[in-house]
Amino acid sequence: MPTTKKTNHRSDRLEEAVATLIQNQAAFHSNMRVQAEIREIRRHNDRQFAEIIAALNRHEQTLRHLPEAVRGKARVSEETIKLTLNKTLFMLLSSSCSL
DSSP states (O other), X not given: OHHHHHHHHHHHHHHHHHXXXXXXXXHHHHHHHXXXXXXXXXXXXXXXXXXXXXXXXXXXXXXXXXXXXXXXXXXXXXXXXXXXXXXXXXXXXXXXXXX
């Protein structure tokens, strides 16, 4: 009879270990899926940020090439242009981060 109790105890421990292993594997695979989703979101955000920065650079270049007379009439200084671009970039990045 002592042998049976010992065998049952080992069997119970083995079943517990297998159950724990299965739970850990499920958690691991779930974590892997989440990590893959995060990587995809980051790739998407990186592409969007690159597009935003490229657009801002094009706008800045356009504004820098405005004739001096037009810039004077509009009373737009280079500092104003930079501040506007920085505010725009900040707003775009803030809205993208909240997604």
